[in-house]
Amino acid sequence: MKYEDLKIRQSWTLEQKIDHTVGTIEAFLAKTDGKGYISFSGGKDSTVLLDIARKFVRQGFPAVFCNTGNEFPEIVQFVRTFDDVSIIKPKMRIPDVLEKYGFPIINKEQSQYIREYKHALSEKNKDKRLNGKINKNGRVIGKISDKWKFLLNAPFEVSEQCCNKLKKEPFGMFEKETGLLPIIGTMVDESLVRFQKWLKQGCNSFDSKRIASYPLSIWKEADIWTYIRKFNIKYSPIYDKGCNRTGCMFCGFGCHLEKGMFNRFDMLNHIHPKAYQLFMNYTNSGITYREALEYTGIILPDSKNRQQTIFNYGDLY
Numbered sequence: 001m002k003y004e005d006l007k008i009r010q011s012w013t014l015e016q017k018i019d020h021t022v023g024t025i026e027a028f029l030a031k032t033d034g035k036g037y038i039s040f041s042g043g044k045d046s047t048v049l050l051d052i053a054r055k056f057v058r059q060g061f062p063a064v065f066c067n068t069g070n071e072f073p074e075i076v077q078f079v080r081t082f083d084d085v086s087i088i089k090p091k092m093r094i095p096d097v098l099e100k101y102g103f104p105i106i107n108k109e110q111s112q113y114i115r116e117y118k119h120a121l122s123e124k125n126k127d128k129r130l131n132g133k134i135n136k137n138g139r140v141i142g143k144i145s146d147k148w149k150f151l152l153n154a155p156f157e158v159s160e161q162c163c164n165k166l167k168k169e170p171f172g173m174f175e176k177e178t179g180l181l182p183i184i185g186t187m188v189d190e191s192l193v194r195f196q197k198w199l200k201q202g203c204n205s206f207d208s209k210r211i212a213s214y215p216l217s218i219w220k221e222a223d224i225w226t227y228i229r230k231f232n233i234k235y236s237p238i239y240d241k242g243c244n245r246t247g248c249m250f251c252g253f254g255c256h257l258e259k260g261m262f263n264r265f266d267m268l269n270h271i272h273p274k275a276y277q278l279f280m281n282y283t284n285s286g287i288t289y290r291e292a293l294e295y296t297g298i299i300l301p302d303s304k305n306r307q308q309t310i311f312n313y314g315d316l317y
């Protein structure tokens with residue numbers, strides 16, 4: 001696929017995008033003997049995807065929701081209003097995952113590199129993470145960014161394993177038991193990694209390690225809201241509380257990018273203060289999540305060094 005292809009498709013009308021999504025799902029089912037399921041997070045994107053699959057492809061299209069224990073209560077309650085949604089759970093509890101593997105801070109790649117460096121068994125592997133390697137385009141890849149090297153000496157672990165334990169493993173087990181394959185409501189616009197993946201594989205992936213369909217790849221956030229309003233479909237009430245991020249409540253991935261703003265932890269503390277306090281006191285190596293986030297430079301709602309915010313909670317409504 002090419003960048004120009006994406007731009008053309010992103011400029012299509014909503015009807016063209018719906019047709020494209022239906023066609024993508026049908027092409028995926030045709031190649032997998034009809035073995036698809038909607039990976040349903042309860043967020044607005046997968047809500048739209050599930051609606052399209054059940055309205056235009058097949059009634060009662062199977063859907064799966066993974067209750068990591070880290071979901072907004074509004075999301076869990078919303079998911080329960082749907083028929084035919086299987087609810088799966090991770091084997092490990094969140095505090096045990098954090099204690100054993102480390103906190104999900106910065107982003108998946110960097111936290112993985114830091115974990116791999118700290119636990120490397122050879123100098124060669126340490127060097128690989130410290131200095132990276134040169135790819136075929138002459139670029140250095142796989143390296144711990146200079147900005148995050150101070151975390152190599154942190155008195156706690158950071159890790160990407162949280163996602164593996166709380167999400168990947170339960171979905172993997174479900175797929176193994178049922179033979180079903182995931183249809184996922186992510187959009188290319190959300191991240192550079194998703195854009196690069198789309199350039200390689202398009203909206204359906206049959207060649208990579210994980211066979212999966214991404215039929216909303218070319219959609220934009222505005223399309224999602226247009227679809228919700230046009231078809232008057234239900235969506236989680238969490239959005240009407242001012243929350244536009246519905247993933248795991250306490251995830252620290254990407255939170256450093258929200259500096260100086262009303263960030264996800266402000267929002268969590270505002271909407272669910274008890275959950276906020278609970279998560280902040282989870283530990284790794286005797287260090288709380290609160291301390292680890294502050295060590296990383298994140299200003300929390302109850303941080304001592306927090307300046308008086310000019311944000312008015314009333315602005316949310």
Ligand code: SF4
Nearest residue numbers: 104162163166248251
């Ligand atoms: S999104 Fe964040 S908090 Fe949720 S499972 Fe993945 S790493 Fe953990």
